[in-house]
Amino acid sequence: MTAEGWREVAGARSRPWAGTRHAVARGGSGPWWVALGGVVVVVLLLGAGAADQRADFEQAFLPPSAEHPFGTDQAGRDLLARSLAGARVSLLVGLVAALVSSVVGVVVGGLAGSLASRAGGVVDGVLMRVVDAVNALPHLVLGIVIVALLGPSLGSVILSVALTHWTTTARLVRAELLALEGVGFVEAAVGAGAGRWWVLSRHLLAHVMGRVVLATVLMVPHAIMHESALSFLGLGLPDDQASLGTIIEQSRTAVLAGHWWPAVLPGLLLVALSLVVFVLGERLRPVSWGRS
Amino acid sequence: MDDRRRVRLPTRLHPARPPLTGLLVGRLLLLPVLVAVVTLVMFALAQRTPFDPVLATLGERALTMDGPTLEAMRDRASDTGAVQQWAAWWGNALQGDLGVSSSQRSPVSTVIAQRLPWTLGLMSAALVLAVLGGVLVGGLAGTRPGSWADRAVGGGLLATQAAPPFWVGLVAVWVFAVWLGWLPTGGATSPGSGSVEALDVLRHAVLPVLVLALSQLPWFGLVVRDATRDALAGVPVRAGWARGIPTARLLRQHAVRPALLPLVTVLGVRVPELITGAVLVETVFSWPGVASATVDSALRLDFPLLAALTVLTTVLVVLGNLAADVAYRVVDPRVGRRDG
Numbered sequence: 115m116t117a118e119g120w121r122e123v124a125g126a127r128s129r130p131w132a133g134t135r136h137a138v139a140r141g142g143s144g145p146w147w148v149a150l151g152g153v154v155v156v157v158l159l160l161g162a163g164a165a166d167q168r169a170d171f172e173q174a175f176l177p178p179s180a181e182h183p184f185g186t187d188q189a190g191r192d193l194l195a196r197s198l199a200g201a202r203v204s205l206l207v208g209l210v211a212a213l214v215s216s217v218v219g220v221v222v223g224g225l226a227g228s229l230a231s232r233a234g235g236v237v238d239g240v241l242m243r244v245v246d247a248v249n250a251l252p253h254l255v256l257g258i259v260i261v262a263l264l265g266p267s268l269g270s271v272i273l274s275v276a277l278t279h280w281t282t283t284a285r286l287v288r289a290e291l292l293a294l295e296g297v298g299f300v301e302a303a304v305g306a307g308a309g310r311w312w313v314l315s316r317h318l319l320a321h322v323m324g325r326v327v328l329a330t331v332l333m334v335p336h337a338i339m340h341e342s343a344l345s346f347l348g349l350g351l352p353d354d355q356a357s358l359g360t361i362i363e364q365s366r367t368a369v370l371a372g373h374w375w376p377a378v379l380p381g382l383l384l385v386a387l388s389l390v391v392f393v394l395g396e397r398l399r400p401v402s403w404g405r406s
Numbered sequence: 407m408d409d410r411r412r413v414r415l416p417t418r419l420h421p422a423r424p425p426l427t428g429l430l431v432g433r434l435l436l437l438p439v440l441v442a443v444v445t446l447v448m449f450a451l452a453q454r455t456p457f458d459p460v461l462a463t464l465g466e467r468a469l470t471m472d473g474p475t476l477e478a479m480r481d482r483a484s485d486t487g488a489v490q491q492w493a494a495w496w497g498n499a500l501q502g503d504l505g506v507s508s509s510q511r512s513p514v515s516t517v518i519a520q521r522l523p524w525t526l527g528l529m530s531a532a533l534v535l536a537v538l539g540g541v542l543v544g545g546l547a548g549t550r551p552g553s554w555a556d557r558a559v560g561g562g563l564l565a566t567q568a569a570p571p572f573w574v575g576l577v578a579v580w581v582f583a584v585w586l587g588w589l590p591t592g593g594a595t596s597p598g599s600g601s602v603e604a605l606d607v608l609r610h611a612v613l614p615v616l617v618l619a620l621s622q623l624p625w626f627g628l629v630v631r632d633a634t635r636d637a638l639a640g641v642p643v644r645a646g647w648a649r650g651i652p653t654a655r656l657l658r659q660h661a662v663r664p665a666l667l668p669l670v671t672v673l674g675v676r677v678p679e680l681i682t683g684a685v686l687v688e689t690v691f692s693w694p695g696v697a698s699a700t701v702d703s704a705l706r707l708d709f710p711l712l713a714a715l716t717v718l719t720t721v722l723v724v725l726g727n728l729a730a731d732v733a734y735r736v737v738d739p740r741v742g743r744r745d746g
Contacts, residue, residue: 246440247440247443247444249678250440250444250720250723250724251444251716251719251720251723252677252678252679252681252682252685252719252723253678253682254681254682254685254686255681255682255685255700255716255719256717258700258701259451259687259704259712260451261704262703262704262705262712263448263451263452264451308661315716319469335568339570342570343570343572343682343685343686346422346570346572346686346689347685347686347689347701347704347705348701348705349701349704350677350703359570362572362573362576365576366576366690369576369579369580369584370579370584370591372580372584372585374577374580374585377573377576377579377580378577381569381570381573381576381577384570384573385415385565385569385570385573386566387730388568389564389565389568392564392568
């Protein structure tokens with residue numbers, strides 16, 4: 115058979131999202147959740163709540179009302195607008211950090227998995243010990259160290275989250291690659307004369323891509339939590355880029371003075387945000403698993 | 407030519423487990439290597455960053471110094487590379503000198519000796535509560551799969567997991583300390599009381615321990631729920647039920663042990679999560695432990711303290727993993743037998 119013929123067969127096998135629509139449709143309430151989650155994410159990213167955030171100290175600490183559903187903070191700013199803007203920052207940081215860490219994870223896991231049987235597995239061994247070393251520190255402590263040494267900024271927060279979360283993806287990709295040894299379509303491709311790089315990119319990585327996408331989506335809530343924890347500790351974003359963690363941190367003195375809304379309501383938004391993204395990811399799970 | 411085209415992957419997915427003594431020796435030998443690498447990376451990072459060791463060491467004294475003196479000190483600091491600094495730090499550390507903490511204004515070893523007991527007390531109390539709560543809640547849900555109790559527990563644990571501990575802590579402070587006024591807002595002892603009184607400390611510890619335990623509960627609860635459910639659906643329980651053995655006895659003999667097994671084995675693995683929770687909870691409640699000191703040292707660029715606490719954390723996590731592996735072998739007789 116010609117190489118062109120095999121390319122067609124291989125192409126049909128390696129489209130990561132083949133059958134996605136049907137799997138989503140089979141998932142019962144899946145489409146609704148996915149649609150709802152998608153709408154929430156898009157609305158937030160498009161910048162809802164970019165509205166009025168001016169300070170007005172005569173309006174400080176107004177309890178929730180029709181005019182200010184979340185009340186106002188210590189500077190008289192509308193907390194709903196501020197929280198929505200903060201949620202946008204949290205979501206953006208979470209998405210970018212999850213993406214970066216997935217790329218790192220795929221590269222490391224792909225290298226380790228495909229070189230596991232080469233040169234006595236030295237590369238694989240070294241890379242997996244690096245994974246162990248990164249996992250040997252609690253992610254938050256490692257993140258604190260990174261931000262402290264790099265200085266707090268948007269970039270160092272994203273870097274700190276990304277550098278501590280790639281190990282899960284790396285392990286996943288490596289394990290998938292090892293499990294694919296001797297699977298029919300790989301042997302067929304090898305038998306047809308496909309080279310190592312071809313098999314790796316068109317078959318192996320394409321095969322794990324669905325799961326990597328799922329892992330990335332499920333990592334977003336983790337990344338959001340990590341970012342908000344750093345911001346809460348004062349090692350996160352500056353005030354003009356306030357995330358939900360920053361807003362909650364600033365509410366600490368207000369809580370001691372008996373004002374509950376600056377802490378409780380943005381926190382509820384944070385919980386809701388990570389739950390929506392988490393459920394979205396869980397609903398995508400059958401899609402990515404259905405193919406194997 | 408042919409060899410280049412063949413994709414060879416190992417046949418064994420899981421390497422055979424080494425025997426227990428080999429595992430212990432191997433891990434304990436790896437520990438110093440790991441700690442050395444972690445600290446070396448820290449020193450290397452510190453060199454490539456805006457982190458200014460001269461200002462960090464001098465603190466306010468730097469304000470009264472003239473420029474040339476500062477520059478000379480900087481030159482001397484940057485002349486010594488990361489590796490030399492790292493070697494010097496270890497040389498001193500191995501002789502018991504961890505340097506002086508600028509944020510706490512006392513030797514690092516004193517800071518750790520004073521603060522470590524507070525953190526260990528907080529973490530162990532929370533861990534015990536979380537395990538007990540997890541067994542209770544998870545057992546309740548796992549023995550009634552599909553019931554309203556199961557669904558309520560599942561949903562509740564999921565929501566708890568999504569709630570960041572620092573936020574739960576703040577809400578707890580508002581409800582119990584500010585609104586109801588039952589408990590203190592933070593610290594470990596009442597201001598003004600010079601001595602440490604047991605009852606006073608206990609009152610201060612209630613909220614931090616409960617919040618930390620709550621942050622660990624979902625995970626234990628879900629593990630116990632799933633394990634209980636699987637054990638009840640398994641062949642031994644069904645066979646026993648068919649023979650007419652009472653449900654209570656079946657639960658005791660065939661469900662509790664397989665359900666608790668994963669819990670024991672994952673206790674040690676939870677150390678990183680426990681430390682993460684402790685960092686947040688100690689900060690919210692101004693608890694005088696090492697976890698809040700980690701945050702302080704990072705905020706004030708107190709490098710000696712940050713380095714020592716990072717080493718301490720690494721050691722704790724590695725020992726936790728080791729304890730998990732050992733517990734796994736001791737509790738589950740199948741593991742040792744299979745591996746020979």
